[in-house]
Amino acid sequence: MTDTAIALYKARSELGEIIYHLVRNPLGLAGLIIVVAIVGSALLAPWIAPYDPVAMNIQDRLQGPNAAHLLGTDQIGRDTFSRVIWGGRVALKVALPTIAGAVAFGLLLGMIAGYGPKWLDSLIVLFFDTVRSFPTVMFALAVVALVGPSLNTVIFVIMVTSIPTYGRVVRTLTQSLKQSEFITAERSLGAKVPRIMGIHILPNVLGPLAVLAAMDIPTVVGLEAGLSFLGMGVKPPTPSWGVLLADGYALIRNTPWLIIAGGIPLILTTLGFTFLGEALRDVVDPKLRGKGGK
Amino acid sequence: MLTYILRRLGLAALITVLAVTLLFLIIHMIPGDPVSTMLGPKASPELRAALEARMGLDKPLPVQIGLFFANMLRGDLGMDVFTNRPVTMIVLGQIPHTLVLILFSILWSALLGIALGCYSAVNRNSFGDRLAGVLSVSVIAVPAFVVSLYSLLIFAVKLQWFPAIGAGEPGAWGDQFHHLILPSLAIGLSWVGYIARLVRASMLEVMGEGHVRTARAFGLPERRITYRYALRLAILPTVTVIGVGMGFLLSAAVFTEIVFSRPGLGKLVIDSITTRNYPVVMGSVLFSTLIFVASTTLADIINAILDPRIRAGK
Amino acid sequence: MAVLDIRDLSVSYSTPRGSLRALRNVSLTVPEGKIVGIVGESGCGKSTLISSIIRLMAPNARVGSGEVRFKGADLLARSEAEMRALRGTEISMVFQDPMQTHNPVLTVGQQMVDIQYRDKKPKAEKLKRAAEMLALVGIPDPEARLNQYPFEFSGGMRQRIAIAMALMARPALLIADEPTTALDATLEVQIIKRLKELQDEIGCGVLFISHHLGVIAELCDEVVVMYAGEVVESGTVRDVFHNPAHPYTAALLDCDPGHIKVKTRVLPTIPGNIPDLVNLPKGCIFADRCDKRHRACDTRPALWTARAGHRAACHLIAERETA
Numbered sequence: 001m002t003d004t005a006i007a008l009y010k011a012r013s014e015l016g017e018i019i020y021h022l023v024r025n026p027l028g029l030a031g032l033i034i035v036v037a038i039v040g041s042a043l044l045a046p047w048i049a050p051y052d053p054v055a056m057n058i059q060d061r062l063q064g065p066n067a068a069h070l071l072g073t074d075q076i077g078r079d080t081f082s083r084v085i086w087g088g089r090v091a092l093k094v095a096l097p098t099i100a101g102a103v104a105f106g107l108l109l110g111m112i113a114g115y116g117p118k119w120l121d122s123l124i125v126l127f128f129d130t131v132r133s134f135p136t137v138m139f140a141l142a143v144v145a146l147v148g149p150s151l152n153t154v155i156f157v158i159m160v161t162s163i164p165t166y167g168r169v170v171r172t173l174t175q176s177l178k179q180s181e182f183i184t185a186e187r188s189l190g191a192k193v194p195r196i197m198g199i200h201i202l203p204n205v206l207g208p209l210a211v212l213a214a215m216d217i218p219t220v221v222g223l224e225a226g227l228s229f230l231g232m233g234v235k236p237p238t239p240s241w242g243v244l245l246a247d248g249y250a251l252i253r254n255t256p257w258l259i260i261a262g263g264i265p266l267i268l269t270t271l272g273f274t275f276l277g278e279a280l281r282d283v284v285d286p287k288l289r290g291k292g293g294k
Numbered sequence: 295m296l297t298y299i300l301r302r303l304g305l306a307a308l309i310t311v312l313a314v315t316l317l318f319l320i321i322h323m324i325p326g327d328p329v330s331t332m333l334g335p336k337a338s339p340e341l342r343a344a345l346e347a348r349m350g351l352d353k354p355l356p357v358q359i360g361l362f363f364a365n366m367l368r369g370d371l372g373m374d375v376f377t378n379r380p381v382t383m384i385v386l387g388q389i390p391h392t393l394v395l396i397l398f399s400i401l402w403s404a405l406l407g408i409a410l411g412c413y414s415a416v417n418r419n420s421f422g423d424r425l426a427g428v429l430s431v432s433v434i435a436v437p438a439f440v441v442s443l444y445s446l447l448i449f450a451v452k453l454q455w456f457p458a459i460g461a462g463e464p465g466a467w468g469d470q471f472h473h474l475i476l477p478s479l480a481i482g483l484s485w486v487g488y489i490a491r492l493v494r495a496s497m498l499e500v501m502g503e504g505h506v507r508t509a510r511a512f513g514l515p516e517r518r519i520t521y522r523y524a525l526r527l528a529i530l531p532t533v534t535v536i537g538v539g540m541g542f543l544l545s546a547a548v549f550t551e552i553v554f555s556r557p558g559l560g561k562l563v564i565d566s567i568t569t570r571n572y573p574v575v576m577g578s579v580l581f582s583t584l585i586f587v588a589s590t591t592l593a594d595i596i597n598a599i600l601d602p603r604i605r606a607g608k
Numbered sequence: 609m610a611v612l613d614i615r616d617l618s619v620s621y622s623t624p625r626g627s628l629r630a631l632r633n634v635s636l637t638v639p640e641g642k643i644v645g646i647v648g649e650s651g652c653g654k655s656t657l658i659s660s661i662i663r664l665m666a667p668n669a670r671v672g673s674g675e676v677r678f679k680g681a682d683l684l685a686r687s688e689a690e691m692r693a694l695r696g697t698e699i700s701m702v703f704q705d706p707m708q709t710h711n712p713v714l715t716v717g718q719q720m721v722d723i724q725y726r727d728k729k730p731k732a733e734k735l736k737r738a739a740e741m742l743a744l745v746g747i748p749d750p751e752a753r754l755n756q757y758p759f760e761f762s763g764g765m766r767q768r769i770a771i772a773m774a775l776m777a778r779p780a781l782l783i784a785d786e787p788t789t790a791l792d793a794t795l796e797v798q799i800i801k802r803l804k805e806l807q808d809e810i811g812c813g814v815l816f817i818s819h820h821l822g823v824i825a826e827l828c829d830e831v832v833v834m835y836a837g838e839v840v841e842s843g844t845v846r847d848v849f850h851n852p853a854h855p856y857t858a859a860l861l862d863c864d865p866g867h868i869k870v871k872t873r874v875l876p877t878i879p880g881n882i883p884d885l886v887n888l889p890k891g892c893i894f895a896d897r898c899d900k901r902h903r904a905c906d907t908r909p910a911l912w913t914a915r916a917g918h919r920a921a922c923h924l925i926a927e928r929e930t931a
Contacts, residue, residue, distance in 0.1 A: 027428070130312040132538075133587050134579075137545035138563065139317075142579040145567045146321060160320075215435075222437030226549050229439055230564055245443060249553065256447050263440045270435035278431055504708025510664050511703075512696030512723040512773070522722075523711050601713050602757040 021283040028279025034272030038265070042088030051079035053086040053239040064257055071261040074247050080261045083239035088265060090240045094155055094224040095217050101159040103213055106166025107205070111197060113167065114174025125171070128164035136161045136223065144232045154233045158223050162216065169212060173205045207284040215277035218270035225266055241266050295605050298598050306591040311363070313583050318359050334570070371580065372573035381577035385562065389581060391461055392558035395481065395550070396543045398474055403482030404489055404536060408529070411493025415501065415528075416520060423494075430487035439549030442480035446553055449476055459555040477550045481543060488539075489532055496528040503527075530597055537593020541586045609680060611781045611813035612638040612661070617674030619656050621666065626886045630656040634674070634839050635911075636832045638781065643807060643814040645828035645845070647821060647860065651882050653837040654817045658785055660684075661815075662699055663691045679780065696723055700774040704786040706766035710758040716742075716769055717754030723773060741772035746802055764795040768802070775806055782807070782814045788823060796820075800827050821864045825849055833857045836882050836893050839911065843918030853920035855898045892923070900924060 022028040041048060050070075063073045071080035113124035140157040147153055177183060183200055221241075227233030228242025229249070236243050241262055248258030329345050330337070346352045353361070365371065371381040410430070414423040450458035462470035500506065501524050509519045548560030555561070559578050566574040598604040619631040631653045638644045648654055659665045661676055663683060676683040678699065683691065703709050710719055720738035721731060735754060742750035745768040758766060767787060774782055784803070788796040804827055807814055818824055824831055824845065831848050833841040833856065841854040852858040859878045880897035883889050889896065891906040898905065904923040912925040 027431070126309075126312065129309055130316055132541070133309050133313045133583055133590070134317070135541040135544040135582050135586055137548045137560075138579045138582045141548070141563050141567060142317065142575060143320070145570075145572060145575040218435040218437075222435070222440075226437055226439050229549070230552060232564075232567065245440070249443060252443075252447060252451055256451070259443050259447055263444055266440050267436055270437065271432060274431055274435040504703060504705055505711040507664070508701075508703060508709050508770075509711070509722075510695070511662060511701040513692045513694070514696075514722065514725065515692070518722075518725075523714070526713055527711070603712060603759050606759070 018280070018283050022276075022279050025279045025282065027275045028282075031272050031275030031277075031279060034268055035276055038088055038269055038272060039092065041085050042092050045085045045089050049079075049082035049085045051082040053078065053083045054237045064255075072255070072257050074244075074258055075251060078239075080244070080258065083244055084241070084261060084265050086239040087241040087244060087262075088269075090151075090234055090238060091221045091224060091269065094151065094158075094234075095220045098155050098159045098162065098220050099213050099216055101155075102162035102216075103166050103209060105159075105163045107170055107202075107209070109163065110167040110170025111174050111201060111205075114171040115178055115193070115197070115201070121171070124167070128167050131161060132164045134161060137226070140223075140227055141230075141232060144227070149227070149232045149235055151234055151238075154224055154227055158220055162220070165216070166209060166212060169208060170205050173208060174201055177201050177204055211277055211281045211284055214273055214280055217273045221269050222266065295598065298605050299595055302591055302594050302598075306587050310584065310587050313587070314362070314366070314580065315359055317579070317583075318355070318362070322355060366580075371577040374574055375571050376569070381573050384574060385559070385577045385581050388557060388559050388562045388578075389585075391556060392544070392547050392551070392560065393585070395474065395477055395547055395556070395558065396540065399478040399482035399543060400485070400536060400539075402478065403485035404532075407486045407489025408493050408525075408532065410486065410490035412497060412520065412525065414490065414494040415497030418498065426490060427494075430490045433484050433487040434491070436484060437549075438481050438484065438546035439553060441483050442477065442550045442553040445476050445480055461556045461558075473554075473556070477554050477556060480550050480553075481546045485539065485543075489535070492532055492535060493528060496531050497524060500524045500528045526600065530601055533593050533597050533600070537590040537596075540589035544582050544586060609640060610637045610677070611640050611679060612636075612815065613675075613677040613680075614657075614661070615675045615677065617657075617660060617676060618672035619653075619660050619665075620670055620672055622668045622670065623886065628885045629672075629837060629888060630669075630885060631660070631837050632888075634834075634837075636839060636842060638813040638815050639830075640780075640813055641811045642829045643804075643816055643827055645824035645831040646815065646817045646834055647819060647824055647831060648834035649819065649882065651836070652834040654834060655785070656837075657834075658701070658783055658815075658817065661783065662695055662701065663688075696779075697726065697777045698779055699781045699783065700777065700779040702767070702770050702774045702782070702784040702787045705790050706763045706770060706787075707790070709766060709770045712758055715755055715757055716761070720754070720769075720773055720776070723776065737776065738772075741776050742769065744775075744806065745769070745772040746798075747772075764791055764799065767791060767799060771799070771803060771806070775810060775812075778810050779812055782812050784814060784816045786818055787816075789818070789820070796823065803827070821849070821861065833860070837885060838893055838921065840894065840922070841918075841920040842911075843914075847915065847918040851914075851918075853914040853918065853925055854894075854922045855900050855924075856894045857920070859897075859899075892921075 022032060057073070057078070058076060060073050065072045071084060073079055074083075109124050109127075113121045136158065139161060140154070143157050144153055177200065183196060186196055186200065224233055225240060225242035225245065228240040229246045230242075231246065233242060234240040244262035245259060245266075248255070248260075248262050251258055329342050329351060333341060333345060343352075351358065369382050371385070373379065374381060374384055410426050414426050417423050446458055449455050456476045457473050460473060462473035501520075506519060506524055509523050510516075514523075544559070547558060548563065550556070551558040551560040552564055559582055563575055563578045566572075566578070594604075614634060614636050617631055617634045618629070621628040621630055634653070634657065636644065636646075646654055646657070656665075656669070659669070660671065661678075661683065663686075671684060674684075678694070683694075686694075710716065714722075717735055717738055720741070721734045724734045724737065727734065738754055739750040742753065747753060747765060747768055753761075758769075761769065767790075771787070774784075787803075788799055791799065800823055803814075816824070816828055828845050830843065831845050832839055833848065833854065835856050841848060841852065841857045843853075848857060849861065852861055856878075863876050863878060878897055883893060883896060890908075892898070892901075892909050895901050895905040902923075904927065907923075909921045909923045909926070911919045911921050913919050914925050
């Protein structure tokens with residue numbers, strides 16, 4: 001077998017192992033099912049949503065849940081169930097690039113800080129501390145005040161404020177790995193920095209980072225929905241869960257089911273990803289897994 | 295101790311300066327500028343130039359930043375576009391509402407969270423511990439504004455146990471407290487879970503350390519070991535997290551203030567954005583950053599009081 | 609009368625692999641005012657033995673049989689409250705790692721006052737008593753140092769504090785679990801000397817656990833050699849160290865750098881590993897690693913008496929007598 005084939009085989013069996021442990025944990029299994037359901041329905045929205053999410057139908061406005069409209073309709077007769085499903089697309093459209101960007105920048109800065117010279121480390125940590133000192137929503141609102149609400153503004157702001165979270169974890173892990181014997185040995189054999197980074201540090205950092213990212217998805221989804229709720233995020237008529245809640249908030253005294261319908265997918269998403277993240281952490285970090293009895 | 299506090303305050307000042315500078319840079323990098331935000335796109339060039347000159351925006355960026363700091367030190371954050379009142383006064387007028395809300399939320403959620411965490415750690419793997427674990431994980435990530443909306447719907451609109459709007463009559467303590475309950479429930483709920491998990495984990499770690507074994511070997515009562523010897527150490531990371539958490543709470547407060555139509559920093563920002571009152575937006579963002587930096591600094595100082603090793607810089 | 613008399617003690621841990629039999633039929637005696645050493649490699653059951661004596665055992669530990677008699681009464685039959693009353697007053701302990709022994713966020717004085725919580729004395733008097741104890745173990749300027757935190761003391765100083773705390777209530781039995789292992793050699797000698805002086809003065813019995821044979825020889829009156837959860841040899845220090853009756857003891861002595869007389873480049877070791885305590889071998893526990901193994905070793909040896917007060921669990925002794 002070639003090296004790549006062995007590596008591939010190993011990676012596959014490791015993935016199998018992770019899934020096995022996930023499925024054995026009831027919370028992990030529940031999380032996995034919820035996440036698959038939400039991501040799946042978001043991807044398949046054009047095919048499974050019964051109505052066009054932005055099509056108005058004034059005759060059917062403000063209906064309660066019924067056979068034709070599972071979750072009722074809003075004030076201009078749009079089907080809430082379809083809007084909920086399409087809303088998942090918006091949530092993912094914001095969450096994925098945001099987290100991918102934050103992870104990428106966090107990895108880069110964190111590895112430089114953890115491996116590089118002391119002055120650079122201090123500089124990057126100071127940058128992290130500075131960015132962290134903005135309350136996320138306040139910072140987002142300051143930017144929105146200037147450029148106006150849009151999907152890209154939301155992505156940009158949440159990404160920038162999330163970088164320190166990932167960067168700090170990567171930095172700590174890199175620092176401790178740098179001290180470990182196998183890397184000292186590699187360095188004494190004259191291995192180049194990119195090799196050490198790519199072969200030794202990166203694979204060891206990715207596991208904890210994946211856990212962190214899974215746990216972070218609900219935060220990002222919640223922030224997007226929150227900003228959209230305030231009218232500072234995704235603009236109507238785009239069916240974001242936050243927009244749905246804003247519509248429901250305006251009608252809270254008459255038609256409570258709009259708020260209920262808008263909140264449920266958010267709660268499910270947060271529960272799903274949090275359960276999944278918790279279970280993943282137990283699997284990825286065997287130290288924690290063994291923490292039952294002596 | 296004094297050297298530690300001074301050093302920590304120095305760092306806080308440095309971070310504040312850097313944060314404000316960074317805010318300036320970001321605002322200059324992104325498209326859109328304060329003047330068109332305030333005047334709208336159809337303003338005449340003369341009007342634009344006049345406003346730019348008044349706000350100092352016609353000067354080079356470093357000069358602008360310098361001027362801003364100089365003004366900030368004098369407590370001058372510019373004037374409200376509409377009422378011509380100083381922004382500092384407007385923001386300071388709203389801050390107490392937000393602070394009361396946040397502090398009350400932290401207070402009840404920290405107390406409950408610490409108690410739950412201790413219970414879970416002491417009765418590890420019991421039914422109660424498992425139940426607390428599942429509940430904690432479930433509430434940790436649920437967004438505060440969803441909790442706000444649901445509690446508004448259930449307790450204010452349907453059951454009408456609590457008022458739905460405002461902060462209560464000024465001076466009427468009971469009424470204000472009544473208005474505080476639902477919003478602080480919404481903000482604090484996820485923190486109960488978070489703090490409970492944190493306290494449980496660090497309690498379990500501390501209870502396994504050598505000095506707890508020593509205390510047991512000297513026959514100290516278990517209650518005293520738990521609360522005097524272990525909790526005192528286990529609380530340290532929680533204090534840090536609460537300090538950092540002020541940032542999240544400030545964010546959560548924005549939503550909650552909107553949902554419950556409460557006065558405060560968040561409502562001020564949103565109202566100012568809709569009326570394009572740019573100086574007030576910046577002033578509020580600045581003050582919330584100051585509150586955040588102050589709270590992380592305070593948490594570090596409390597930790598130094600609790601832990602002699604931090605004081606000594608070890 | 610013996611201060612501590614352990615009879616036939618067996619302790620096991622329930623593990624996912626099955627019952628791990630950490631101690632099997634262990635008997636040993638600490639006579640009043642004597643120092644008894646326990647020697648053995650890591651994993652020989654020393655820690656389990658200590659935690660069974662003071663009854664601070666892991667939740668998955670279970671006592672299978674035996675008695676732990678302290679001043680004639682069985683500790684295993686006592687209630688938790690009765691046990692707690694004994695800890696720190698009649699029986700006290702010094703632990704291995706001095707860096708971990710004390711609470712890092714309370715002053716040394718506070719911790720020394722705390723352990724006197726049973727005395728209804730004013731705090732000032734308790735502090736005075738603490739300072740006296742610190743002076744006794746050789747800590748200069750004790751009154752001032754009571755206000756310091758553990759991290760302000762060196763490892764050796766912290767172990768002195770631990771000894772001072774353990775002896776403060778003048779216990780009848782002191783259990784010292786490798787108290788000098790974490791310290792360097794010169795400190796070790798000082799602390800051992802001080803411990804011996806204090807023991808003389810207080811007259812308590814001491815159970816001293818160490819894997820350092822030199823320290824045991826220096827300090828102890830009697831010695832118990834443990835291997836894989838069993839007592840394999842016991843007797844006076846003189847008998848055991850000069851005429852080891854068990855091949856394991858002999859091998860241990862051969863491995864001790866202090867005992868090696870012929871110059872060699874390779875330090876001797878005992879080949880092989882400790883047997884699996886979940887699936888125990890049928891015969892002698894040491895047989896797999898023993899260079900004197902023979903047919904009889906397939907059955908378990910009893911503790912035979914080699915000479916008065918000197919016993920070992922080896923078939924060779926019985927065979928020598930019948931031969």
